[in-house]
Amino acid sequence: VKSKAKKAIKTAHAVQHAAVLGAGIMGGGIAYQSASKGTPIVMKDINDNALTLGLSEAAKLLTAQVERGRSSPQKMAQVLNAITPALDYSAVKQADIVVEAVVENPKVKSAVLAEVEQVLADDAVIASNTSTISIDLLAQNLKQPQRFCGMHFFNPVHKMPLVEVIRGKDTSDSTIATVVAYASKMGKTPIVVNDCPGFFVNRVLFPYFAGFNALIADGADFAVVDKVMEKQFGWPMGPAYLLDVVGMDTGHHAQEVMAQGFPERMATSGQDALQLMFAQNRLGQKNGKGFYRYN
Ligand code: NAD
Secondary structure, three states, X not given: OHHHHHHHHHOOOOOOOEEEEOOOHHHHHHHHHHHHOOOOEEEEXXXXXXXXXXXXXXXXXXXXXXXXXXOOHHHHHHHHHOEEEEOOOOOOOOOOEEEEOOOOOHHHHHHHHHHHHHHXXXXXXXXXXXXXXXXXXHHOOOOOHHHEEEEEOOOOOOOOOEEEEEEOOOOOHHHHHHHHHHHHHOOOEEEEEEOOOOOOHHHHHHHHXXXXXXXXXXXXXXXXXXXXXXXXXXXXXXXXXXXXXXXXXHHHHHHHHHHHHOHHHHOOOOOOHHXXXXXXXXXXXXXXXXXXXXX
């Protein structure tokens, strides 16, 4: 296995220039992380305000590092210079790797992926940061599906170490090797997983949320469950707080994907705690009220 892995890593393309499509929460975070770890990146969006916001979020993180003495104003300027905002594809052309991080909509993503494939060099790699859409489905419109895979970061990108590298049925070993090498250079811990509903993390997380929902249905107090998981079990946060961080809309969507993908194991009651919170527009931290209140 080791020699196979070594051989695969040798086939990785050196990533000198990267691009990210979408400058939202994830795209902005990916741009910041890539630039901080020495790979210049073009950050493309269709919305100028998103680019401004993405850059200002990066500047905020860098300022905090300078204030804590972990970085210098020179390094901060260098990192910000390594992020090139763009509203068209002209600067994206030279990228060795493109990470797509636009809205979670299969039609929009497929169109964007086909669009970017046309401008890239033949040996450039394309990855999608989708949380829930099948990699094989997204590969359908591509001329070269062998150069495509998933690259699933977690929020906030600068803090969360894990990256799921998702292999589709046509993904080549050299594509996987390139994405693994790039994720490692970004200071992340990549794991390679096959394409399936929930990839790895949501397949672990959603049975856990299902257990939590069942406890609540049986009369447990969510705050007590959180306390037990945090204090006695040693997890950084309990399930209710985690759902508030993820957002009930995102959680609800992923729950539906899991229920469709694994109907025997992951079917829901239609009335569980996550579904009820979503129905009541208690989305979590993003709108100030979820299991807990934030204002
Ligand atoms: P977001 O809404 O914050 O940002 C999406 C950005 O894409 C917006 O700035 C929008 O203007 C831009 N966009 C839309 N169409 C575009 C196009 N054609 N070309 C370029 N840019 C375009 O979304 P987000 O939370 O950053 O999520 C992005 C992706 O990352 C989604 O696939 C999501 O599932 C995935 N993801 C999100 C999280 C999370 O916690 N937010 C975690 C992991 C993965």
